[in-house]
Amino acid sequence: MSKELNFDCLLNIFQYTNRFEDLVVYSKVCSKWRIAAFYRLSQIKYLSLEPIERPNEDCLISKYFPPPQYMVYSNPANDNPTHLFHDGLLNYPSRRYLKELRNLRIVDIGAKNSFSGNLSEFLMKNREIKGLIGTPDYNTGKFLDKIEIIACYTLNWVNKPMNLKQLHIEIGISSDFSIFQDLLRLHSNESFYNCLRPLTNLKILEIGTSIQCGYAIIDSCPNLESAYIFFRAKMINALNKTNLNLRNLVIQNTGLGQEWNSLRAILSRFPNLRNLAIRGNDTLNDHHVRKLLDMLPHVKLLDFRGSRKVTKKSASYLVDFNKRNKRSIKFYYSSKKAESLTWPKIIKSHEKICYGFDFMENCFFRTFQSLPLILEPKISSHHR
Structure with a gap:
């Protein structure tokens, strides 16, 4: 009976087969199944x-x-x-x-x-x-x-x-x-x-560090657009160069987090930041959020989830700030009510291959430990 299945029906069924050995077995049933199984493999x-x-x-x-x-x-x-x-x-x-x-x-x-x-x-x-x-x-x-x-x-x-x-x-x-x-x-x-030459083509950098000069590699990446830094240190040495290309930055902290004076010196080197996340930093408070708004004139998204001293006061201030300055800055902080109403879909999955070379879509809202192994670039139609 199974051999009498319509060929198109076979193809549709095999599209849901994701085990190599199963397709090998199917290919041995008859010539029609073999063709369908080989098409699936292709x-x-x-x-x-x-x-x-x-x-x-x-x-x-x-x-x-x-x-x-x-x-x-x-x-x-x-x-x-x-x-x-x-x-x-x-x-x-x-x-x-x-x-x-x-x-x-x-x-x-x-x-x-x-x-x-x-x-x-x-x-x-x-x-x-x-x-x-x-x-x-x-x-x-x-x-x-x-x-x-x-x-x-x-x-x-x-x-x-x-x-x-x-x-x-x-x-x-x-x-x-x-x-x-x-x-x-x-x-x-x-x-x-140990970078003897600049990484001039690098667009995305993700680094975990437990020592003070964790940002130093950015000085060797003049065209860097997105960075994810996982820190285990409080004091971080400042950068020597200004990076005008960096648009997206995530700083995930363990322990108390990077202190404000150190953080301010670093962020001053990225004047064109659009999206900034500072997670798990218990040294920052609502006062520092206001200072960041003055420092970063182009920012569109601030994410302080896990930074427990950043509270609803900052969210309320952002509402007024946006009205006064005709801005539309998105703001995320640790609050059960805010989580249910305004948080983006939190990426808890452990998908290790993501489609599209897009930091904001595939990396920004993840933890450092769950970042994708591979960002598969989209292939133009003539390569498919």
């Missing part, structure tokens, strides 16, 4: 070799990975999902079906490197792959020349990919990131200052 952009899991929505993913790594749907309700999962090692004969993944863009090789030593061969045969999640072995380096996006634990290859556009790395304190002159987005959970 639509896949993201392949994960990790088990299909979702962390608890209320938990934070550990800053260290692997293990585990999570790659879940950017939109689980999508009628045409482009993610595929495979549990376990890609053993022969299942590996031969990988050639049907003609539009594959990103591969999560898994914490255990499920290619079992054959990743180099796979990359050599699939030159359209642009992104890797996980830490390849040393022998893979020579096949990374086409890779533009990497999310890994540390840089440990002899042959590094020189065409990187995005790098999400957990440990990189001794690396010279300026060798990647094409970088557009850089994420590191450790402080790094």
